[in-house]
Amino acid sequence: MRKAFPKTGTEWQALDAEMTAMSGADINWRQGRAPLYVFHGSDAAYEVGFQAFMKYFSENALGGRRAFFGLKRMEDEVVEMGLDLFRAPDGAVGNMTTGGSESIFIAVKAARDWARTQPRLKAPYSIVAPFTAHAAFNKAGDVMDLEVRRLATGENRRADVAAMEAAVDDGTIMLVGSAPCFPHGVIDPIQALSDLARERDIWLHVDACVGGYVAPFFQRIGRDIPDFDMALPGVRSLSADLHKFGFCPKPASTLFYREEEDRERGLFHFDQWPNGQFSTATLSSTRAGGAVTAAWAVMHHLGxxxxxxxxxxxxxxxxxxxxxxxxxxxxxxxxxxxxxxxxxxxxxxxxxxxxxxxxxxxxxxxxxxxxxxxxxxxxxxxxxxxxxxxxxxxxxxxxxxxxxxxxxxxxxxxxxx
Ligand SMILES: Cc1ncc(COP(=O)(O)O)c(C=O)c1O
CATH class of the missing domain: 3.90.1150.10 (Aspartate Aminotransferase, domain 1)
Structure with missing residues (x-):
């Protein structure tokens, strides 16, 4: 039977109890019984994220520029810390988004809009990716009418760069490498993809959504992690999610571009409606202010x-x-x-x-x-x-x-x- 809209209100205490009861059969994820969806770094980082989120519970990141100046400053600083971590060159820029799929979607839109300025690139456009690339590339391709060519992987299930090169044609606008890929946790040969991208003048997006905020620290503790970031000159955009191994509350991701003009291509601008100029860097317009401030606080808390x-x-x-x-x-x-x-x-x-x-x-x-x-x-x-x-x-x-x-x-x- 369909649930009826409540006739009267209910106090929090009763709601709290009902909500707890509703989740009684959930997987015991706090004890590690869920292999995905949730992340934990430390209890202290969790507490900092929680408090910082609640402090800005009502603020809207959409209004950062015009109303919530502290929040906007924190968002800018989150992006700058990411640019530093990913060794981006001077002039590189970025913005926060609400998740990995959104970061990927916007990067693909930026690449598609760039492709339209390149007469040598012929529609229908395609993206060339390893089989292991995240489904979000197909989600973006579905909306923007782009074919995603997924190629079998090579050694240790990393992208087979030669196979990817062979799949490139004059409609290919983007190459994808993951750092790491979600299915196997291996980092694709980003250096070789960077070389290929430069040789063929194709946009290379590095999807570091799941591993971006942990791989640099694995390198620093002495693990053998290949370079994957914006220090590689062919990496044109890179996505990295704070709400995964950045240990920040959801929804929080970052998207970086080597060039300011590419970020511009990811933006949406519109003024033909009563409320005038409307510009966003994300698909979402309203965004949780708390997700921005919590990311800022957790990054500072952990360092x-x-x-x-x-x-x-x-x-x-x-x-x-x-x-x-x-x-x-x-x-x-x-x-x-x-x-x-x-x-x-x-x-x-x-x-x-x-x-x-x-x-x-x-x-x-x-x-x-x-x-x-x-x-x-x-x-x-x-x-x-x-x-x-x-x-x-x-x-x-x-x-x-x-x-x-x-x-x-x-x-x-x-x-x-
Ligand atoms: C490599 C990779 N890219 C993208 C995503 C999508 O991220 P989200 O679920 O935040 O949209 C994931 C999610 O696990 C991922 O592992």
């Missing part, structure tokens, strides 16, 4: 030292997960991860062990399994929520594998994000 400290903890934890998974007979990593995203498959001698069956066992034991297809895998994006549940996870995984042995699998089962 380089804080992000490095959490990175060290996450790197050790990921190593322990990887070692635990490799120790389970029948499981293998689908790629060696660069950061904290892991993906593993299953195989036994008779081909009768299916990772999706293992996932069903994990589901029954109260874990939300992350699944991938082509190849089939179990996927997890690890942040500090996942330390508490690590030993239980590995024990339940071993039990689920034993249970699934000899059962085979359903070939028609598909992964769901």
């Amino acid at each position: 380089e030292a804080g992000y490095m400290d959490i990175s060290k903890q996450m790197a050790d934890m990921t190593d322990a997960y990887v070692a635990g998974i490799k120790a389970i007979d029948g499981l293998h990593l689908l790629a060696e991860p660069d950061l904290t995203i892991i993906n593993f498959g299953a195989q036994d001698r008779n081909n009768e062990l299916d990772i999706f069956k293992v996932a069903e066992g994990m589901d029954r034991r109260g874990w939300l399994p992350g699944l991938t297809q082509n190849p089939k895998g179990m996927h997890a994006m690890l942040s500090m929520f996942h330390e508490a549940g690590r030993e239980d996870y590995l024990a339940d995984l071993a039990a689920s594998v034993e249970e699934a042995k000899g059962m085979g699998g359903d070939p028609d089962l598909k992964a769901v994000y």
